[in-house]
Amino acid sequence: MPRWLKVSVLSILLLANAAVVGAWWLMDSADTAFRENAQSLEEVVPELDARPAGPTEPMYFLLIGSDSREGVDAKQFGDFKGARGDVVMVARVDPDQGKAQILSIPRDTWVPIEGHGEGKINAAYAYGGPALMVKTVRDLIGVPIHHYVEVDFAGFQALVDEIGGVEMDFENPARDPKSKLDVPAGTVVLDGYQALAYARSRYYQELRDGQWVSVDATDIGRTQRQQALVLAILKRLKRPATLAETGDIVASIAQHMTVDAALAESSLTQLAFSLREIGPSDIETATLPTVGATRGGASIQVLEQPAAAAVLEAFRTGSSLDADGGEAIVSVDVLNANGIAGNAGRWASRLRELGYTVNRVDNADEREDTTVVVVGDDRVVAGEVLVDALGFGAVEVGEVPEGVDAVVLLGADAGDPVS
Numbered sequence: 492m493p494r495w496l497k498v499s500v501l502s503i504l505l506l507a508n509a510a511v512v513g514a515w516w517l518m519d520s521a522d523t524a525f526r527e528n529a530q531s532l533e534e535v536v537p538e539l540d541a542r543p544a545g546p547t548e549p550m551y552f553l554l555i556g557s558d559s560r561e562g563v564d565a566k567q568f569g570d571f572k573g574a575r576g577d578v579v580m581v582a583r584v585d586p587d588q589g590k591a592q593i594l595s596i597p598r599d600t601w602v603p604i605e606g607h608g609e610g611k612i613n614a615a616y617a618y619g620g621p622a623l624m625v626k627t628v629r630d631l632i633g634v635p636i637h638h639y640v641e642v643d644f645a646g647f648q649a650l651v652d653e654i655g656g657v658e659m660d661f662e663n664p665a666r667d668p669k670s671k672l673d674v675p676a677g678t679v680v681l682d683g684y685q686a687l688a689y690a691r692s693r694y695y696q697e698l699r700d701g702q703w704v705s706v707d708a709t710d711i712g713r714t715q716r717q718q719a720l721v722l723a724i725l726k727r728l729k730r731p732a733t734l735a736e737t738g739d740i741v742a743s744i745a746q747h748m749t750v751d752a753a754l755a756e757s758s759l760t761q762l763a764f765s766l767r768e769i770g771p772s773d774i775e776t777a778t779l780p781t782v783g784a785t786r787g788g789a790s791i792q793v794l795e796q797p798a799a800a801a802v803l804e805a806f807r808t809g810s811s812l813d814a815d816g817g818e819a820i821v822s823v824d825v826l827n828a829n830g831i832a833g834n835a836g837r838w839a840s841r842l843r844e845l846g847y848t849v850n851r852v853d854n855a856d857e858r859e860d861t862t863v864v865v866v867g868d869d870r871v872v873a874g875e876v877l878v879d880a881l882g883f884g885a886v887e888v889g890e891v892p893e894g895v896d897a898v899v900l901l902g903a904d905a906g907d908p909v910s
Contacts, residue, residue, distance in 0.1 A: 526755065527745075530750070532621060535751050546586045552638045554579075556641075557616075557749075579595070591774045594779060595718060595779065597779065599612075600791075601784070640754070647683070656680040666698075666703070667694050671684075690713075691713070693709070695707060709783075710781075726770075796876050800876045818870050825849055826901065859903070862901050883904045
């Protein structure tokens with residue numbers, strides 16, 4: 492081998508090894524900074540599900556943005572005492588497939604909260620802290636929760652400032668008098684203060700034709716802005732200049748983070764390495780579909796069906812979150828397939844209470860051990876919603892009579908309904 496080629500090969504190998512050692516040192520420093528600064532939470536661990544052993548199974552992270560005002564300008568967000576789950580997101584990470592999904596849950600979503608009846612989902616945090624929040628979210632979306640991560644206002648602001656701000660595009664000048672957001676049109680690099688104002692905006696306005704008009708000034712619009720910010724932050728974190736400052740960035744924000752003890756004790760380096768192929772373009776975002784309603788005079792959000800069921804089913808399976816919910820179920824036949832006298836009539840009454848139209852109540856030709864909801868292939872998601880309403884049973888694609896959307900064959904698992 493010529494001398495010049497030997498020197499070139501050796502130089503390349505030395506540089507490659509130096510890069511590997513340097514990258515590992517950076518990640519190791521991040522590990523140390525994380526352990527030394529993040530608050531480790533022991534009490535939430537018993538509520539978490541066991542982490543998958545291999546890369547073929549997805550991991551689910553519950554991400555909470557706490558509205559704790561500690562460490563931020565009280566003039567910007569007020570001096571509310573304590574903390575609530577202001578931002579609720581669940582991240583599904585599929586390392587084996589090199590992709591991730593983030594599902595936002597509007598904080599005013601009306602859900603059952605164990606021990607407290609029904610309430611807004613962020614109230615679970617106030618009632619029982621992270622552990623009750625984990626249980627409430629898991630019960631709602633039907634996936635395991637492997638890790639818990641919480642960042643407060645100050646932590647979010649510190650993260651954005653530490654990485655030199657985040658770049659966002661604004662078609663028009665935008666503002667929010669409440670959160671103090673105030674940006675011009677065009678590409679703007681938001682600092683921590685303005686990024687936090689953008690993330691929390693619920694009275695978002697744009698200047699159009701000389702007039703300030705409200706645009707997506709709702710809980711749903713707010714979650715969409717939060718998702719856009721998350722992707723912008725991830726894009727910024729991928730910059731080589733930012734990677735070189737990994738330890739400092741982690742140290743800066745970790746002091747405002749609370750994570751489950753299992754995550755705190757695990758290797759951040761190993762986790763980051765397993766997720767190295769996932770970039771902003773590999774992350775799909777969605778917001779759980781809801782519609783506005785009132786309870787006791789308070790504004791809330793209730794699940795919009797069948798769209799919510801379609802999104803949840805896609806999230807559980809890793810399918811596209813843009814999946815169509817399909818046709819709804821309005822009219823049903825209720826057939827007794829368990830031999831219990833009056834069972835079909837009682838369940839027919841219950842389904843009417845839930846808003847379904849009952850077309851026919853009768854006995855089935857055969858007995859069934861398990862309740863079956865028979866639907867056409869365009870109503871599978873709506874069938875799952877009906878099964879959820881019953882509290883038991885399974886969906887089966889098949890033929891249904893003309894003018895009917897589904898046939899409910901009540902099996903031996905159908906006891907008397909509880910109103």
